[in-house]
Amino acid sequence: MSRIAVISDIHANLEALRAVLDDIRYEQCSDIVCLGDVVGYDADPSACVEIVRSLKCPVVKGNHDEQVSNADFNGEYSENRRMNPFAKAAMEWTRAQLNEEQLTWLRRLQLMRLIQPFTIVHATMDSARLWNYVFNVDDAISNFTRQFTDICFHGHTHRPKIFYKEGSHVEEETDILSHLASGIARFRPQSGRKYFINVGSVGQPRDGDPRACYAIFDRDTYEIIFKRVSYDIETAMSKIIAAGLPDYLADRLAKGV
Numbered sequence: 001m002s003r004i005a006v007i008s009d010i011h012a013n014l015e016a017l018r019a020v021l022d023d024i025r026y027e028q029c030s031d032i033v034c035l036g037d038v039v040g041y042d043a044d045p046s047a048c049v050e051i052v053r054s055l056k057c058p059v060v061k062g063n064h065d066e067q068v069s070n071a072d073f074n075g076e077y078s079e080n081r082r083m084n085p086f087a088k089a090a091m092e093w094t095r096a097q098l099n100e101e102q103l104t105w106l107r108r109l110q111l112m113r114l115i116q117p118f119t120i121v122h123a124t125m126d127s128a129r130l131w132n133y134v135f136n137v138d139d140a141i142s143n144f145t146r147q148f149t150d151i152c153f154h155g156h157t158h159r160p161k162i163f164y165k166e167g168s169h170v171e172e173e174t175d176i177l178s179h180l181a182s183g184i185a186r187f188r189p190q191s192g193r194k195y196f197i198n199v200g201s202v203g204q205p206r207d208g209d210p211r212a213c214y215a216i217f218d219r220d221t222y223e224i225i226f227k228r229v230s231y232d233i234e235t236a237m238s239k240i241i242a243a244g245l246p247d248y249l250a251d252r253l254a255k256g257v
């Protein structure tokens with residue numbers, strides 16, 4: 001393992017996934033890890049599950065993977081974090097698109113994994129199954145109580161972010177990601193700090209940039225590189241509408257929200 005691509009929140013967006021995998025090949029990554037939410041929202045859940053399975057890479061479970069594959073899911077979300085109505089409509093449609101084998105694969109995904117020397121989780125290390133969202137430093141503090149590796153990659157908010165802990169102090173690093181508008185942002189984690197890094201979303205970015213987002217961890221140079229990748233958004237949008245999924249799910253792809 002030298003260059004590891006870290007992808008998250010594909011959300012059944014086949015066009016975005018293909019474009020990101022092309023970019024991963026171009027970047028000559030030796031390995032891939034996937035942080036979950038392979039399905040939910042967009043129009044190609046079956047194809048995306050098959051592609052991710054064929055990668056034979058470590059994958060952790062996202063909340064959409066959990067809800068789609070668990071017919072008895074009775075909602076372990078806290079009261080104010082229930083699935084939004086658009087996600088719920090897409091979830092029921094998605095479940096009908098997947099065969100039993102695909103649903104079983106999603107159901108059996110682990111919540112977190114140690115991939116030496118880092119950890120991967122969809123939401124947070126402190127309460128992976130509660131699917132809490134980490135938007136700011138206050139949210140990140142509890143994660144660090146359960147993060148034992150120097151670096152942990154996560155997704156879930158669909159927004160690339162870098163949080164770090166030095167001593168007892170937790171901070172968000174914002175300068176580096178301001179470069180991501182150019183399509184690439186790179187940084188080298190400092191020793192003595194723990195990093196909790198959100199790699200953004202492949203299939204439904206929500207940081208105002210509609211391009212797909214992922215990260216590369218270069219173990220040789222100890223660098224982390226965030227990348228934006230353009231993809232055929234119009235096709236992804238028209239498939240959502242043709243599938244009868246909520247129009248809002250197509251519109252948000254164009255805006256990256």
Ligand code: ZN
Nearest residue numbers: 009037062156
């Ligand atoms: Zn997601």
